[in-house]
Amino acid sequence: MALYEKYPVSISNSLSGNKELFVPAKAPFVGLYSCGPTVYNEVHLGNLRTFTSFDVVFRYLTHIGYKVRYVRNITDAGHLTNDAGVGVDRIEESAKLEQLEPMEIVQKYTTSFHDVCRIFNVLPPSIEPTATGHIVEQIDMVKKILSNGYAYEVNGSVYFDVRKYNETHHYGELSGRNIDELLEGTRELDRQDEKRNAIDFAIWKAVSPNHIQRWNSPWGEGIPGWHLECSAMGTKYLGDQFDIHGGGMDLKFPHHECEIAQNVGALGKSPVRYWMHTNMLTVNGEKMSKSKGNSFLPRELFAGSHPLLAKAYSPMAVRFFMLQSHYSSTLDFSNEALSAAEKGFKKLSNALTTIKSLNHPGNGNDDATLAADLKRMVGECYQTMSDDFNTAKTLAVLFEMSSRINDFKSGNLKFAAVSASTFEEFKNTYIAMMEDVLGIKDEESHNQELMDGVINVLIGLRKKARTDKNFALSDKIRDELKALGVQLMDGKDGEMNYTIE
């Protein structure tokens, strides 16, 4: 019996607004798509929260036995800022500012994005397609939408006819918009537009000859519409209809709404069975966003080099911080909260190191109460994760487990009171939840082995000093290491451990 059968997953589906039992179309295969970054500058912490959320979804579904194909795109084609055509192409604008070729910009920030992902232990997706690599597919999709009568061409641009679409379908089903209200709200802005209605959106946009990024198409030179790439690439790699599509809440409208319309318009089928939307990271109660200027970069975070930051925070502490809240809640950033998270993370991390070194001697029988307790925690890890990926609850269980781990270490709990198999299950679950599912790993420091060797030499000296009752010297060794950020800890048996701040 696969874990996913034992602990069935439920997901809050943005489309229905309800928490639903997750039943993949073709179990054990799962198609998962999430909107990746537009690589025209560096991703900020808010972006990272979303990527981390879906990283955990990917990790957990995989862990419980699903064969997940996870597609996360890179947006590297220019997107016009607004439909009126007076906006700027963000990638091209960056290129001009930095005096680089557009693809240089793309390359630079894609690399930067990957670096950040690696540092935050966000796994690479199964497929990471780029918009520029799928121009053909996008043009093909425009053709289909045109031939199905849901789009029209004007001066080399192709627009999706929302009103026409809405006659037979429901534009706004995902975001709860009412098309009449949308039309009303935008009527006054509707000048000498090429579009029939203000809510129509471009699926192919003609550009002027001096535009650097442009591609040939049946309608002339231009660029694909803003929403088209996800439709085209999601369909290509996951099929006409796939299981989960995720992204930040701010993409719900219009991006995801348009995506649905495009897919239905081209293929006659709603593309996604379960929509998931992550909530925003806020700073002092306000959404962190590039336009508000209250965002900071991951790099600034672990360097502590931003005015909002009181100090530097480690990547794993920040990851832990994010996982302490549910993905669908806003999470407010503050130095206090991050400092608290730092300590909590360290506690779990220490327990992880500890349990890896604990091995059951093999001779023990289950004490009914203790064994039931340990098994309960194992089950709760899975139940809470299967309950809409409730990492906050899972972490609460892991804290409880970490207390028991320390009990085994200190001898408060005896190995004799638990069978080897029960202990192994407990141990394996803790390690798997931490490392495989939540992606919380030990912080790596440079020259780890060398450091370890050097500190062990000093530990040897301190042991000698203590044996000789030369406490002045033993304290000096400990205090001076402490000043450097290395904390020595004496065990009952005379052994010493250390942690690095």
Add this chain to the structure above:
RNA sequence: GGUCUCAUGGCCGAGUGGCUAGGCAGAGCUCUGCAAAAGCUCCUACAGCGGUUCGAAUCCGCUUGAGACCUCCA
């Protein structure tokens, strides 16, 4: 203006009708040469006012406050 969401103890945050998470901070105890780490104990909250119910943080209404989307954003 339209649509919608949220308001939890000193702080951060789970929670969707009864079993009153968890972390951080604080107090105390145990262990320890002293520390650190760890274990145990204590601190019991749900914006306000009504209502439904045997019973509400959880459902409904109103009030107040905050925020999001409607324009690029994860």
